[in-house]
Amino acid sequence: MKKKTLRLALFLMVLVIAFISCKDDDDSTSSIPVRDRAEQQLADKDSLLDYLSSHYYNSAFFETGSDHKYSDIVITELAEGETVPDGHALLLDVVETISVVFLDVDYEYYILRINQGGGESPHFTDYVRTRYEGSVVESGDVFETISTPEDLPLQGDGITFFGSIKAWQLVMPSFNTATGFTTEDGIVNYQNFGLGVMFIPSGLAYFASSSSGIASYSNLIFKFELLQYEEADHDQDGVPSYIEDYNGNDDVSDDDTDGDGIPDFIDTDDDGDGVRTINEDIDNDGDPTNDDSDGDGTPNYLDEDSTQSNQDENS
Known part of the structure; x- marks a missing residue:
């Protein structure tokens, strides 16, 4: 993952382009007006808490066996008058609530930690190998599924590639990678990797911007597996980026x-x-x-x- 060294003039020119086009930026190119971040976070918090208090997951499934996959996580909405079935847990009762200040706004996001993982933790600037499924809280629609391990940058350089949303930089370092892997018939199987679900407000995702299958101001859910990581040195200067x-x-x-x-x-x-x-x-x-x-x-x-x-x- 080597990067080319660019002269200052080229860097500044491309950085301006990146700033304008980056999906995380508040200045959306759509006609939707940019909302106040603090006010939007209050609305997002209400939406997320409503979701967590009205959905449950198949908790008992993960009490036996090992190396479960993100696809094994089944989240179900409570029907009117229904109680949480045996072998399941209400999300609100089992998620971790994490507070963070980002762009001068107090945010809350939520983690369902199914397996911590037994390897090492990446830094917020590193590359991670992962499998995941992303969906929208409001609609329940799945907008992306990565079932084959994929390497993703948590931190972009603003020129040759862009990084992940802020939530991934926050959540992934709180999990550990796999302890190892085996290969059989060309298939790689990882052992004791990080497995969880993150429930994140729009302000730690795409905020006013939109993406394929994701409307502006969408709260997002990611079921994910953290398999491996690679320490990043973006400018190849011998000093790890973190x-x-x-x-x-x-x-x-x-x-x-x-x-x-x-x-x-x-x-x-x-x-x-x-x-x-x-x-x-x-x-x-x-x-x-x-x-x-x-x-x-x-x-x-x-x-x-x-x-x-x-x-x-x-x-």
Whole structure:
């Protein structure tokens, strides 16, 4: 998953195009007016809680056996006057409620955690291998089904590919990948992987934008399997992208050490000193973050006063 290094002018031009066209952006190109995010979240919360209090799932099915699939999760609406059948659980009674601040708005989303998974957890910037089904809360319609494992970027670079919706960046790192896999007759079978369902408000999904099968301001449901992940280094500078979230706000787009308009995670020269970040790995151990030539506590690749290069030493 190597990415090409682009010059600043090209980056800025394409970034403007990406900003205008990205599905997450509030400025929808449709005629639907953009609503206030805080007000929409209140409406979305009511819709989600109504759904969770009126639907149940087949909980007993997952008490036996192992390595269940997302397709085994059956969510059913309560009929009028009906009580939750034996072997099932009302969603509202079993989901986890998670609060997060996004774009200065307090959001709530909900997770049905069926299996945590026994492997490692991805970071919000990584690539994940997953199977899933997405549906719309309001209509119940399924808009996408991925039954064959697919690799998806949680974080896009805004140029060559776009990332997932915010909810996926929040939920996937809270699960673990599979502990391993076997291959038989060309079919890969994963063991003890993360399995769950996320119920998310429109503000953590597409908000005012629309997509195929998804109307503006739709609340979404994803049944999913987290199978594997790959740590991302978007600019191939030797520093994993998640580390370049220096202010710790789970957003790498606002970390720009040299102020050149290019976020560090896609900037091959983070400190703007003319030495590529990868070349400021002086000890050539594959990790530029532990090289501090002048001992001032700032690694060379973030210190514009340290211009030593491993290319100079090797020449």
